[in-house]
Amino acid sequence: xxxLHLSFYSAFTLSSLGLAFHxxxxxxxxxxxxxxxxxMYIALSMWPIQTQMTSSTLMPILMLAFSACxxxxxxxxxxxxxxxxxxxxxxxxxLLQC
Amino acid sequence: xxxxxxxxxxxxxxxxxxxxxxxxxLLSKNYQNSPTTIMRTVxxxxxxxxxxxxxxxxxxxxxxxxxxxxxFITNFKIPFSLKMDQYSLMFFPIALFVTxxxxxxxxxxxxxxxxxxxxxxxxLIFLIAMLILIIANNMFLLFIGWEGVGIMSFLxxxxxxxxxxxxxxxxxxxxxxxxxxxxxxxxxxxxxxxxNTWEIQQHSSTNQTPLLPLMGLILAAxxxxxxxGLHPWLPAAMEGPTPxxxxxxxxxxxxAGIFLLIRTHHMLCNNQIAxxxxxxxxxxxxLFAATCALTQNDIKKxxxxxxxxxxxxxxxxxxxxxxxLAFLHISTHAxxxxxxxxxxxxxxxxxxxxxxxxxxxxxxxxxxxxxxxLTIGNLALMGTPFLAGFYSKDLIIENLNMSYLNTxxxxxxxIATSFTATYSLRMALLVQTNYTRIPSxxxxxxxxxxxxxxxxRLALGSIMAGLLITSYIPPTKTPPMTMxxxxxxxxxxxxxxxxxxxxxxxxxxxxxxxxxxxxxxxFSNTLGYFNPLMHxxxxxxxxxxxxxxxxxxxxxxxxxxxGPEGLATLQLKASKISTTLHTGLIKTYLGSFALSILTxxxxxxx
Numbered sequence: 001x002x003x004l005h006l007s008f009y010s011a012f013t014l015s016s017l018g019l020a021f022h023x024x025x026x027x028x029x030x031x032x033x034x035x036x037x038x039x040m041y042i043a044l045s046m047w048p049i050q051t052q053m054t055s056s057t058l059m060p061i062l063m064l065a066f067s068a069c070x071x072x073x074x075x076x077x078x079x080x081x082x083x084x085x086x087x088x089x090x091x092x093x094x095l096l097q098c
Numbered sequence: 099x100x101x102x103x104x105x106x107x108x109x110x111x112x113x114x115x116x117x118x119x120x121x122x123x124l125l126s127k128n129y130q131n132s133p134t135t136i137m138r139t140v141x142x143x144x145x146x147x148x149x150x151x152x153x154x155x156x157x158x159x160x161x162x163x164x165x166x167x168x169x170f171i172t173n174f175k176i177p178f179s180l181k182m183d184q185y186s187l188m189f190f191p192i193a194l195f196v197t198x199x200x201x202x203x204x205x206x207x208x209x210x211x212x213x214x215x216x217x218x219x220x221x222l223i224f225l226i227a228m229l230i231l232i233i234a235n236n237m238f239l240l241f242i243g244w245e246g247v248g249i250m251s252f253l254x255x256x257x258x259x260x261x262x263x264x265x266x267x268x269x270x271x272x273x274x275x276x277x278x279x280x281x282x283x284x285x286x287x288x289x290x291x292x293x294n295t296w297e298i299q300q301h302s303s304t305n306q307t308p309l310l311p312l313m314g315l316i317l318a319a320x321x322x323x324x325x326x327g328l329h330p331w332l333p334a335a336m337e338g339p340t341p342x343x344x345x346x347x348x349x350x351x352x353x354a355g356i357f358l359l360i361r362t363h364h365m366l367c368n369n370q371i372a373x374x375x376x377x378x379x380x381x382x383x384x385l386f387a388a389t390c391a392l393t394q395n396d397i398k399k400x401x402x403x404x405x406x407x408x409x410x411x412x413x414x415x416x417x418x419x420x421x422x423l424a425f426l427h428i429s430t431h432a433x434x435x436x437x438x439x440x441x442x443x444x445x446x447x448x449x450x451x452x453x454x455x456x457x458x459x460x461x462x463x464x465x466x467x468x469x470x471x472l473t474i475g476n477l478a479l480m481g482t483p484f485l486a487g488f489y490s491k492d493l494i495i496e497n498l499n500m501s502y503l504n505t506x507x508x509x510x511x512x513i514a515t516s517f518t519a520t521y522s523l524r525m526a527l528l529v530q531t532n533y534t535r536i537p538s539x540x541x542x543x544x545x546x547x548x549x550x551x552x553x554x555r556l557a558l559g560s561i562m563a564g565l566l567i568t569s570y571i572p573p574t575k576t577p578p579m580t581m582x583x584x585x586x587x588x589x590x591x592x593x594x595x596x597x598x599x600x601x602x603x604x605x606x607x608x609x610x611x612x613x614x615x616x617x618x619x620x621f622s623n624t625l626g627y628f629n630p631l632m633h634x635x636x637x638x639x640x641x642x643x644x645x646x647x648x649x650x651x652x653x654x655x656x657x658x659x660x661g662p663e664g665l666a667t668l669q670l671k672a673s674k675i676s677t678t679l680h681t682g683l684i685k686t687y688l689g690s691f692a693l694s695i696l697t698x699x700x701x702x703x704x
Contacts, residue, residue, distance in 0.1 A: 020692030029688070
């Protein structure tokens, strides 16, 4: 089991580092956010198997529902900022600011 | 001599003579009524009603007659019983005398009307309903009389029903009386449920009556007797013909509320809260009506407000726990108030329909009898010593001064008494003295005995009635006998002050000063702003609130304020505030986020 813990700890950390240090496009940040959610989903699904507590089987489904909402909100922000700024490149988000 | 038998028979005879113009046309086909025959009927009935009055004075006897019983349900029987005590036996001749004079006057006044017989019949039906109210021994008969006088008042105020203001005034009278009727029905329901009877003499007078039925009775008296709060119908009722104003709205109908309180006095006398309510409301109504009368320009409205003020004075007397004195004031007031109305009717017809005081003047030489009786009536109203009004008004003021009561009520009543003198003198001066302001050609003629006889008869009554009644009816409660000189002469002193005030103010009219508007004048002339406030403001507010709650509230609140649009406006407000703070350096934000997470993780590892 420790191998499983190592794998999703490292998946989560790599995705968050990817969220923090992306270069060009906003959409790559959103993609890393999705991978964070994915790793958390797998971790939450492991929990009832390990502790033999079947009543918390509901938890990953709930998290999935909220992550879908969050992805939708993120994409809406992306679309809105792309419509006003012309592209989703990050360096022109504060280009015209005084 | 079997006195009870003669009393009962003569009373029955009075009522039978009075209802003959209604019953005889049903019995024979050839019988036609006319205003003169109705007047003669009332005169005969008056003569017949003197017999029971003299009998009761001679033998100090009261009587209750029981004719028939309506077995309503097993436990609750409603008897048809008539009570002939000092109040009803004294009121019958007075009411019949005043009605006789008014009907004789109406023969001349309504001579050019198309339906004079119907008019006199309406007045007769009104009188019968009023007498049923007076003579009733239980609340059921009293309620029949009460509603009867209300209906006849509606029909008679709206006599000239082609006129829109007359219809509005009649409707106003009915509505305000209805609000009072709620109180009366409340009291009747309480009596039926807790004392199991509607007989007035079966109500126990030693216990404390709870406040609810007494408040109902006071509400009924407020509605019918035009106390403050339910008063606007009385000045509006001047839209009716002058005989109607003289009979209903001065002597007879408006005292029905006070009479109810006199009849049920044994329930009121132990409850101090009810008595204080009567006292304060009466004081407020008398002052308010006297203030409004000061700046009115219509002669009938001044007399209407004078009636309202005297009704407030009667209510004050009830609040002092003196029902017999209130009844004395009712009796004397009937004479001079009816006479004032008849004099004003004569003046109005003589000037071809002119009712405005500012267009009358110098009538003393043109209408000598009428104006002399107008002066007598005004002096009696003011409480001039030894005319009719003095015996009741002066006694009331003496009792007010010597009682343990609310000082504010006392002050208001005294101020109202001086205002009474002021507006009466104003009316008398503007009508009778100085150069005349009437148009050049007017049908001035008072040579008709149908005008002068009723007015002089009532003038005789206004002079003698006080003396006669107080000589023959001993008081049941001891009046205060000893008081300081200033207290004894309070009424005369403040009346004289009012007269001096009126004379000083009338001097201003000789000096051609332009009238300026100020707050007090506007308040008095528009009747205290009560009519527009209550009639317009309250109804528009109520209807607006109704529309808001019924149709606007659901749509407005759910769709706009709480639903999607409300959420959008909230977010918009928040983002407008914070938009200047955002700098947009995404990479810097995310880099600092990663750095701080790393630092925290490293620091918490041990």
